[in-house]
Amino acid sequence: MLDLSWMAWTWPTAGFFIFILLCIVSMGIWEKFSPGGGPRRGVFGIDTTRGDRLFISLLGSIFIFLVWLWAFSTPLWGAVMLSFIWALFVFLRV
Amino acid sequence: MAKISLQDIRHSYLSNPRLDVDFALKHIDIVFEDGGAYALLGPSGCGKTTLLGIVSGLVSPTSGRVLFDEDDVTDMDTIHRHIAQVFQFPVIYDTMTVFDNLAFPLRNRKIPETDVSSRVLEVAKMLDLEEGIHRRAASLTVDGKQKISLGRGLVREDVNVMMFDEPLTVIDQNMKWELRSKLKELHQNVRTTMIYVTHDQTEALTFADEVLAFKPVRQLPRLAFVLNMSDSVSRVSR
Amino acid sequence: MISKSVKQSAWFFVIPVVFLVAFNALIPLMTVVNYAFQETFGDNVFFWEGLTWFEQVLNSDRFHDAFLRQIMFTSIILLIEVPLGIAIALSMPRKGPWVSVCLVLMALPLLIPWNVVGAMWNIFALPDIGLLGYSLNAIGIDYNFTQQPISAWITTILMDVWHWTSLVVLLAYAGLTAIPEAYYQAAKIDGASKWAVFKWIQLPKMKRVLTIAILLRFMDSFMIYTELIVLTGGGPGNSTTLLSIDLVKLALGQFDLGPAAAMSLVYFFVVLLICWVFYTLMMKNEQQ
Ligand SMILES: Nc1ncnc2c1ncn2[C@@H]1O[C@H](COP(=O)(O)OP(=O)(O)OP(=O)(O)O)[C@@H](O)[C@H]1O
Numbered sequence: 001m002l003d004l005s006w007m008a009w010t011w012p013t014a015g016f017f018i019f020i021l022l023c024i025v026s027m028g029i030w031e032k033f034s035p036g037g038g039p040r041r042g043v044f045g046i047d048t049t050r051g052d053r054l055f056i057s058l059l060g061s062i063f064i065f066l067v068w069l070w071a072f073s074t075p076l077w078g079a080v081m082l083s084f085i086w087a088l089f090v091f092l093r094v
Numbered sequence: 095m096a097k098i099s100l101q102d103i104r105h106s107y108l109s110n111p112r113l114d115v116d117f118a119l120k121h122i123d124i125v126f127e128d129g130g131a132y133a134l135l136g137p138s139g140c141g142k143t144t145l146l147g148i149v150s151g152l153v154s155p156t157s158g159r160v161l162f163d164e165d166d167v168t169d170m171d172t173i174h175r176h177i178a179q180v181f182q183f184p185v186i187y188d189t190m191t192v193f194d195n196l197a198f199p200l201r202n203r204k205i206p207e208t209d210v211s212s213r214v215l216e217v218a219k220m221l222d223l224e225e226g227i228h229r230r231a232a233s234l235t236v237d238g239k240q241k242i243s244l245g246r247g248l249v250r251e252d253v254n255v256m257m258f259d260e261p262l263t264v265i266d267q268n269m270k271w272e273l274r275s276k277l278k279e280l281h282q283n284v285r286t287t288m289i290y291v292t293h294d295q296t297e298a299l300t301f302a303d304e305v306l307a308f309k310p311v312r313q314l315p316r317l318a319f320v321l322n323m324s325d326s327v328s329r330v331s332r
Numbered sequence: 333m334i335s336k337s338v339k340q341s342a343w344f345f346v347i348p349v350v351f352l353v354a355f356n357a358l359i360p361l362m363t364v365v366n367y368a369f370q371e372t373f374g375d376n377v378f379f380w381e382g383l384t385w386f387e388q389v390l391n392s393d394r395f396h397d398a399f400l401r402q403i404m405f406t407s408i409i410l411l412i413e414v415p416l417g418i419a420i421a422l423s424m425p426r427k428g429p430w431v432s433v434c435l436v437l438m439a440l441p442l443l444i445p446w447n448v449v450g451a452m453w454n455i456f457a458l459p460d461i462g463l464l465g466y467s468l469n470a471i472g473i474d475y476n477f478t479q480q481p482i483s484a485w486i487t488t489i490l491m492d493v494w495h496w497t498s499l500v501v502l503l504a505y506a507g508l509t510a511i512p513e514a515y516y517q518a519a520k521i522d523g524a525s526k527w528a529v530f531k532w533i534q535l536p537k538m539k540r541v542l543t544i545a546i547l548l549r550f551m552d553s554f555m556i557y558t559e560l561i562v563l564t565g566g567g568p569g570n571s572t573t574l575l576s577i578d579l580v581k582l583a584l585g586q587f588d589l590g591p592a593a594a595m596s597l598v599y600f601f602v603v604l605l606i607c608w609v610f611y612t613l614m615m616k617n618e619q620q
């Protein structure tokens with residue numbers, strides 16, 4: 001067996017990757033049962049598919065977290081809320 | 095407007111041609127009278143495009159002279175020859191709108207903007223391009239694009255000659271007929287010299303007052319490129 | 333609307349790439365994420381630290397300074413290399429025997445190992461023995477890149493321009509040669525000036541390759557390390573300590589793996605964001 005202890009896994013970080021993986025898998029399932037079709041033009045004037053929207057949501061959330069951490073430090077509940085609002089906005093309007 | 099004479103033109107794309115077969119145009123002597131409508135007819139590869147290039151200055155002949163009226167223009171560049179030429183396949187400026195594409199040849203020659211716009215609209219109307227004239231040219235279909243190419247050839251009024259190099263190849267049948275009659279009509283109205291290249295006989299005969307047919311001289315069936323040696327041009331007048 | 337036809341067997345051919353990406357990108361990236369939340373003193377012993385390192389990095393002046401220097405460096409080299417690269421590509425012959433000569437000359441700087449580039453410029457610019465340094469001082473310009481931050485910056489930028497403009501040139505040249513002759517002929521008939529030809533034919537047709545060139549130069553300039561460490565070592569002082577150099581100082585110099593990991597993540601997200609924004613903007617006008 002490979003010794004992967006150098007990767008220094010912890011539950012919270014593993015949880016983070018599992019969350020990303022679940023997002024991708026559920027996007028796949030969603031696409032299978034109700035295809036999202038081609039790209040659409042959103043409020044920013046860019047064409048996005050569902051996958052693009054997931055990417056924008058995640059990348060945007062990361063920056064929400066970073067800025068929150070920089071400005072208000074922990075706890076991060078506010079950033080979590082904002083990220084959800086951001087993701088919702090991206091999926092509905094962008 | 096001018097009478098165009100090609101005197102003893104020879105052209106080869108090779109840097110030092112020796113044999114006759116090296117020449118794309120072996121020996122050309124033609125006069126295009128001012129205001130005539132000519133068709134150049136000939137098989138593929140016989141040098142029709144090359145001939146147009148020599149008239150427009152895109153190709154400079156290996157030997158021989160090109161005269162506009164009495165002026166020797168053999169060494170004059172394309173811009174100063176005041177000619178319009180439409181190519182076989184559409185060439186458009188993708189990032190411009192249809193309107194700007196059509197206006198381009200006029201704006202480059204510093205024509206006042208009011209004249210530009212009236213002229214462009216006139217041509218657009220003739221070619222049925224008015225709808226979506228302010229859209230990006232890249233969004234058009236291939237016949238739309240070819241119509242733009244054609245339009246850029248037609249917008250200028252001061253040209254010595256308009257040359258069309260198989261302009262309707264990519265355009266569908268019905269439209270072809272319509273556009274051809276429009277060109278014919280245009281010729282009757284403005285009386286600019288027009289040279290129309292095609293390898294379709296009916297097309298040549300419907301368009302032109304005079305058909306110039308390239309014919310290969312010696313037929314050596316084994317060598318396909320012998321067809322290039324169009325050393326005589328026959329005239330068919332109606 | 334585009335109807336998608338999915339061929340399942342196609343996935344089979346992607347497997348090697350998936351493995352490659354997993355081993356050289358995904359696993360290291362995951363490891364960096366893991367490190368960013370922990371403290372270690374070696375021997376694979378880790379202690380959970382939560383968000384400490386991120387807070388530390390985000391609030392550290394050292395990171396801010398390195399980041400600003402990086403942005404400045406990247407902007408300057410892009411502003412020089414892209415226009416210069418296009419200009420050189422435009423002046424290269426399109427056909428004839430000189431084409432291969434030019435291409436080889438252009439490719440040369442790209443073929444030189446990066447540490448050699450650094451060493452070459454270091455020696456070239458030394459104020460007492462280097463050709464450049466010595467001649468500048470000889471004509472009365474006070475130049476010493478080991479002492480003066482400004483000189484160090486100028487030398488660094490010159491080196492990067494010398495090393496990487498070729499990449500822009502080669503890409504732009506590839507874009508230029510792909511333009512059919514008919515476009516130039518039509519432009520002549522239409523009476524277009526040289527500038528009009530550039531603006532309406534050459535630039536639009538080069539747009540895609542230029543996008544790639546700019547993205548590559550952007551990302552590579554964010555990664556610049558080898559040449560710079562050999563040339564200036566980040567000095568004098570911290571004046572040319574760009575992000576990668578700072579990162580390595582932190583990770584290996586001080587063995588602060590946790591903070592270094594947090595810093596590299598922040599840095600990764602910034603690169604990702606800028607690339608995404610840039611790419612989206614460049615491609616936005618494409619379909620209309
Ligand atoms: N740029 C070029 N370089 C070398 N040879 C060329 C070039 N352009 C044309 N030729 C050759 O010159 C000959 C005449 O070509 P040209 O394009 O004038 O023929 P054409 O009558 O217009 O043919 P088509 O009906 O196919 O358009 C052909 O044998 C062609 O291969």
Ligand SMILES: [Mg+2]
Pocket residue numbers: 142143144182259
């Ligand atoms: Mg032809």
